[in-house]
Amino acid sequence: MPLLKCGYLTYEELRALRAVPSDARYAKGPVAVIECVQEIPCNPCETSCPSRAICVGDPIVNLPCLAEEQCTGCGMCVAKCPGMAIFVVDKAYSDTTATVGFPYEYFPLPEEGAAVTAVDRAGQPVCGGTVVRVMNPKAFDHTPVVTVEIPKAFADEVRGIERGTC
Amino acid sequence: MCMRVENHVVLDTAPSGRLVTITVDGQPVEAFEGEAILAALLAKGIIINRYTVKKQEPRGLFCGIGQCTDCAMIVDGKPNVRTCITPVRAGMVIETQNGLGKAGA
Amino acid sequence: MLEREIVVVGAGPAGLSAAIEAAGAGARVLCIDLNMRPGGQLFKQIHKFFGSSAHRSGTRGIDIGRMMLDEAEDKGVELWLGSTVIGLFPGNKVGVRHGQDGTAGAFVTVHAQKIIVAAGASENVVRFDGWTTPGVMGAGAAQTMVNVNHVKPGRRVVMLGSGNVGLIVSYQLMQAGCEVAALVEAAPKIGGYAVHAAKIARAGVPIYTSHTIKRVVPDESGRVCRVVIVGLDDAFQEIPGTEREIEADTVAIGAGLKPTTELLALLKCDFTFHPVWGRVPLHNRDMETSQEGVYIAGDTTGVEEANTALEEGRIAGISAAAALGYLSEDEAKARKDEIWARLAALRMGPFGEKREQAKQDILSAFDESRGGLAAV
Numbered sequence: 152m153p154l155l156k157c158g159y160l161t162y163e164e165l166r167a168l169r170a171v172p173s174d175a176r177y178a179k180g181p182v183a184v185i186e187c188v189q190e191i192p193c194n195p196c197e198t199s200c201p202s203r204a205i206c207v208g209d210p211i212v213n214l215p216c217l218a219e220e221q222c223t224g225c226g227m228c229v230a231k232c233p234g235m236a237i238f239v240v241d242k243a244y245s246d247t248t249a250t251v252g253f254p255y256e257y258f259p260l261p262e263e264g265a266a267v268t269a270v271d272r273a274g275q276p277v278c279g280g281t282v283v284r285v286m287n288p289k290a291f292d293h294t295p296v297v298t299v300e301i302p303k304a305f306a307d308e309v310r311g312i313e314r315g316t317c
Numbered sequence: 318m319c320m321r322v323e324n325h326v327v328l329d330t331a332p333s334g335r336l337v338t339i340t341v342d343g344q345p346v347e348a349f350e351g352e353a354i355l356a357a358l359l360a361k362g363i364i365i366n367r368y369t370v371k372k373q374e375p376r377g378l379f380c381g382i383g384q385c386t387d388c389a390m391i392v393d394g395k396p397n398v399r400t401c402i403t404p405v406r407a408g409m410v411i412e413t414q415n416g417l418g419k420a421g422a
Numbered sequence: 423m424l425e426r427e428i429v430v431v432g433a434g435p436a437g438l439s440a441a442i443e444a445a446g447a448g449a450r451v452l453c454i455d456l457n458m459r460p461g462g463q464l465f466k467q468i469h470k471f472f473g474s475s476a477h478r479s480g481t482r483g484i485d486i487g488r489m490m491l492d493e494a495e496d497k498g499v500e501l502w503l504g505s506t507v508i509g510l511f512p513g514n515k516v517g518v519r520h521g522q523d524g525t526a527g528a529f530v531t532v533h534a535q536k537i538i539v540a541a542g543a544s545e546n547v548v549r550f551d552g553w554t555t556p557g558v559m560g561a562g563a564a565q566t567m568v569n570v571n572h573v574k575p576g577r578r579v580v581m582l583g584s585g586n587v588g589l590i591v592s593y594q595l596m597q598a599g600c601e602v603a604a605l606v607e608a609a610p611k612i613g614g615y616a617v618h619a620a621k622i623a624r625a626g627v628p629i630y631t632s633h634t635i636k637r638v639v640p641d642e643s644g645r646v647c648r649v650v651i652v653g654l655d656d657a658f659q660e661i662p663g664t665e666r667e668i669e670a671d672t673v674a675i676g677a678g679l680k681p682t683t684e685l686l687a688l689l690k691c692d693f694t695f696h697p698v699w700g701r702v703p704l705h706n707r708d709m710e711t712s713q714e715g716v717y718i719a720g721d722t723t724g725v726e727e728a729n730t731a732l733e734e735g736r737i738a739g740i741s742a743a744a745a746l747g748y749l750s751e752d753e754a755k756a757r758k759d760e761i762w763a764r765l766a767a768l769r770m771g772p773f774g775e776k777r778e779q780a781k782q783d784i785l786s787a788f789d790e791s792r793g794g795l796a797a798v
Contacts (some may be wrong), residue, residue: 158619191774195479209767235617270626292325322574324598381567
């Protein structure tokens with residue numbers, strides 16, 4: 152498994168290990184995709200969710216479960232997850248495009264509207280994209296969440312962007 | 318290229334001390350008062366702090382917390398000062414240390 | 423000789439939480455640290471902590487550090503900084519070089535009714551050809567430079583070691599504007615949390631498992647300029663012909679930590695060798711060592727993480743305060759039981775259970791050694 156050899160999962164491996172949102176839920180709009188596959192003691196995703204859509208429970212090494220119908224795709228958990236392992240994917244963004252929101256703790260932040268190179272879990276370029284939103288409110292505690300618009304076909308692959316240089 | 322960390326997403330990296338001048342091997346070097354001597358030198362790309370006693374090998378930052386003594390230098394005439402935990406003061410005279418830092422060593 | 427009810431050695435997460443608990447119960451506490459600033463490694467931990475959100479998880483280490491310093495001040499903890507404890511002596515005497523900077527200091531002896539040692543840990547090194555070349559350093563040293571001193575240790579770094587320290591420091595070096603050219607791990611698997619590895623993989627850092635550093639090559643200025651890595655087989659032997667060169671000016675070694683226990687050895691505390699933690703002092707569920715009135719907490723007891731250090735510190739602080747009569751036995755027991763339950767939760771799962779077992783082994787070894795003595 153690449154996860155323990157190279158540090159990343161493929162989407163197929165993730166699906167084999169953990170529940171991801173159903174196609175029906177993806178079709179309804181933005182939803183959290185939780186890529187947390189090891190039992191580590193951690194539960195801020197559960198307590199940060201305003202819709203109580205994430206359950207960890209007791210003990211806190213339980214893997215988080217998402218009640219996909221309750222999730223509004225708000226992104227609070229994306230900023231709060233210490234492992235930065237949660238993404239918000241909107242496959243209903245337009246007929247041809249999707250958006251992926253991810254935590255991005257690097258300066259400089261990209262500008263909204265900027266053309267960027269989207270990368271996959273291995274940091275490899277996948278496609279071009281456009282930054283549609285950069286959120287960095289106080290509540291996110293210095294973990295900005297960047298959302299990029301990309302061709303729909305890459306929604307399960309794209310998990311970041313190439314970094315700018317300081 | 319400046320080696321200082323600037324524009325950081327989490328940290329406020331604005332220096333807290335005033336800019337002062339110290340002397341390093343005879344050359345004036347700007348540093349921030351109160352920062353570790355080692356950090357001020359690293360910011361200027363100076364990475365060798367001393368040469369070993371027997372083989373005159375260069376040494377520099379290794380532990381960064383005052384445990385290993387690889388960053389020892391002569392500070393205001395006093396040898397074996399661990400520069401990673403010793404703060405900068407205006408006018409300090411810093412010298413690269415050879416061996417034990419004494420005449421004939 | 424100065425008199426204090428409790429002396430805490432070390433103002434990191436374990437020492438500070440011990441001091442806060444004990445002072446909160448009413449004891450007069452002196453906390454001594456060799457650094458110019460308290461907080462230990464907390465102020466280098468700029469990432470959000472794991473753990474239970476009921477206990478500050480999701481909060482960055484630096485912010486936990488700030489909260490604890492405020493709390494320590496509120497509770498009236500006396501703090502000596504830039505001061506090194508040079509020895510613990512029979513009769514609960516603490517020898518201190520008391521100074522306010524790294525160059526001067528007066529020697530003083532403090533008599534303490536109770537002593538809590540929370541001295542932390544130091545980094546392990548890996549000795550490859552050229553490991554003393556300037557530019558080769560501990561991962562903790564690199565982290566200290568970027569996060570505390572706000573200076574880059576170099577421009578392009580090769581990290582050795584894929585435990586959480588190697589993974590997190592790689593990420594933080596990139597946040598500071600350094601490039602991470604590669605992360606190299608001798609074992610066939612990444613050692614730390616996969617989520618930390620995923621962060622740096624996503625940032626494009628190649629991770630070479632089953633590899634190690636063969637040698638580093640300096641340039642004419644004496645600094646690292648090339649790093650030669652080599653593949654390893656299942657027996658950790660180099661595979662000929664698998665060398666590859668990476669251009670880099672810095673090597674950071676994140677090869678684990680070992681507990682700082684010299685002060686406890688001076689006091690002739692009972693030790694054991696545990697395969698998980700190495701040579702560590704024995705202690706009971708009060709965090710008390712084989713020497714009555716001498717307590718330990720945090721990495722000194724066996725290297726774990728800040729979360730567990732904070733909790734162990736609390737237990738040591740409560741125990742010491744209770745032994746001085748500041749807490750009733752029942753109250754102390756109730757609070758300690760609660761903390762032990764939280765510790766058990768932090769030591770669950772594939773990463774925690776080894777440490778839980780190690781802790782249980784050490785508690786049992788302590789009981790056995792006591793039982794043995796009673797029989798004599």
